[in-house]
Amino acid sequence: MSGAGGAADGAGGAMGGAGAPAGGLLVVGDVVTDVVARHRGPLAPATDTPADIRTVPGGAGANAACWAASSGCPDVRLLARVGRDATAWHDRRLRGSGVRPLLIPDADATAATVISLVDTATAERTFLTDSGAVHRMSPADWSPALLDGIAHLHLSGYLLFAEPCRQLALMARESARAAGVTVSLDPASTGFIGALGIETFLALTEEIDVLLPNAAEASFLTGLPEPADAAAKLSRRFPLVAVTLGAAGALVAAGGEVVARVAAPQARAVDSTGAGDAFTGGFLAARLRGASPAEAAEAGCRAGALAVGVVGGRPGAG
Template sequence: MPRSAEVVVVGSINVDQVVTTDRLPLPGETLIGTSMTLLPGGKGANQAVAAARRGAATTMVGAVGDDVHAEAALPLLVASGVDVGRVGVAAGPTGLAVVTVGSDSENTIVVVPGANASVDEEAVARHSEVVSGAAVVVLQGEIPVSGIERAARLATGRLVLNLAPVVAVSAEVVRLADPLVLNEHEGRLLLEMIAPDAAGRLAGRESSDSSTGASSSDASSAGADTADAAVVAELRALGTASVVLTRGAAGALVSDASGSWSVPSPRVRAVDSSGAGDAFVGALSAALASGSSLLEAAQEAVRVGAYSVTTAGTQPSYPGLDDDLPGTDEQVTAIEVTA
């Protein structure tokens, strides 16, 4: 069918209120902060910005509140070329993340969903035409489950399901993902939630590897590779067409019907890793929309994610097509994933 947009992101839009202090306050204690900054955020908005900056015609479906914070939530989406005509206005506050950062880089975060809580099944259904017409639909876990599941079922193009955070979606919706994108911790949490037998097998395998020394300090990297490949195998065994397991500085594991690979990440000097996962997902989605294979898209996405950590902030750190992405001398390697 004709596609009305290359990438449609259905997800959260937040404002991040970042307060820096010399140290984190104790319970009941009042401290004087050293700075306060309002920054655009939310996993949905971050991924939409990342996709648009990598050249995809991108539409955002979500909501902001009718408060003053809405003005701070949207400018980078608009400046990046994202179509925000499907962003509604809900009575009440815009989604807000209150972040306190100490001088030792430790932080506390409190997220108030605000208008994001209105992006439910009914709200998504109002945009069924644009969702069903997308080449790639991108979802995360920061809107109501009913909204996630409705968007997943409306999608006729490729569904990129990034369950971050892990929320209680049905196994049926997980099986619609192509790919399912999770980090290693989220992968285990999802298995515990919808496939306890698989989670038990995984735990038993990891316990056995530990007892035989497979995860000792002199083989920790190989042990982690094996453990993460096992997570991918169990996720594929759920009936999911493809899985991408993100691993931070270690890159990503990619598995679909054509094979499974370990994709290394470039080595860079990290300044701020916040939002790197969203940069990866947005870039992956843009590459898939352009016709790249999943492996090719992941190779692009790890470079975009690495680029993003070299600059402070989330959305402002995402590269455009004219920016030089870091490269790596390491090669993609085929891996075996067996449940």
Template sequence: MTRIAVLGSTNMDLVAYVSKAPGRGETVTGHEFRTIPGGKGANQAVAAARAGGTVSMIGAVGVDAFGSRLRAALEQSGVDTGALRTIEGPSGTAHIVVDDEGGNAIVVIPGANGTVTTLTDDDEAVIARADLLLLQLESPLEGVVSAADVARRHGVRVVLTPSPAQALPAGLLAATDLLVPNEHEAAALTGITEPYEAAEALLEQVPEVVITLGSAGSLYASRDAGKIMVPAQRVTAVDSTGAGDTFVGALSVALGEGRPMPEALAWASSAAALSVQRSGASTAMPYRIEIDELAEQEKQRKHLS
């Protein structure tokens, strides 16, 4: 079974569902509000655990009620929270508006996540035992860089989601094996909006890139194996909030199992397709049996067409 360490954020998602997102200075009436455990780190941990990985979460929650609920939600999905610290102060929150077309806008307040600037000896041991380390950028950059350095020293594959997009230190890029931006993040990192060209530019800094393209699928590029485009399944999106994290979590499990990249990408695409048909982020993430079933259906559909 794939062993995955995740260093990243745990947030309570405060989600307002509206027909149309408000513009600047505009007030609209929503039709539903939910509090849902989330955070990019926690989301990827849950996605990987539900997809069949053995997952450990490194991060921090606050002493508030959100912190207790965030920890419980991870554990209920099978994530080991032994390295998830509890610190004085509030937990992180994400304030999300989801419109009727499944689009979203998000404001993140780091809270406890902002304290994860260094690693403990236990954190380093968790990373050293893993097959893959998943990183994102909702945690302080100092902690992310430290974790990547530990992984590199121990031969652990580093998968980095550069979100929210920002300038990345050369040392972090040097320690990254697989970079997984969406098309907007890829453009922000390179200044290039065309995905194939952006992928080429990113390969100057990392050996492998997967650019997620929403309903268009995903683009894989590597220095050694060229480029592969994998289309997304055609589904009606209800809420796309956690789709990218679902994709990364499932992809990491598939890669840890030694699947070829085209198969791993197709399987991860099935996981993301299932998640966007449900409301919420972590609560919408599918289990392995569901991913296997949809992936097999898609394989049969392509065979018959």
């Protein structure tokens, strides 16, 4: 860790901090079937491109929950809607990762599916997304009782991009605030934010305690190209902001200024799918243990470094 790590301790009011009460983590988000195609060289239009193809469990919310569990959070729960055709498979995989699934089978939709095209030369990926049952979540799927024993609620930003799951996310946030439970959110997708509208997105995320964007999302939301400037600006709206910078690590902002910069461990990148979700899971698990924001960012970077070394977005997926 480098930078003003001590100053970050002052941002502890947003989610836990030293002496935080024990409690679990509830993630509300998406469970996805990922088809990961790792291709060597450019895609060849209108013909075949050799690739290594695997089907693995994914989803930003589910991935973050699994990484939080693998990072030491003893009570991680995931609320999500999934196509009935794949509910049992996803349930087994989540339980195997130490997550308590609260899955809602949907008989009228298939499981969300993402085709992830990964260039092996750069480990960068392009997504083709079928949201399936994810965007069919609704307020009927929510109950304030889901927060029993929960110290922190994490919302996947994907919930904000369609009705009625947007209303579920807002209802969950309000229930959390009424219960004194802190709330975090990852913005999820610049493409979807652009379609929704930046001002609409920012209005929907009012009263979020912790924002966890990547550098592209932070810059997109603020119009500022430098991640540090974007993080500082966002932290005037959100009490705590942690921006991931890929191989360059992460930075933490609070009160309108960057308060910590964290280096990422060296890692051999195989597939960057889920690296941001891993950071989220590691960060939240550390905060729930009472870590400072800077220490939590270090934990998130460690999880992210592990994530890029496996195929897919879950711990040990490779």
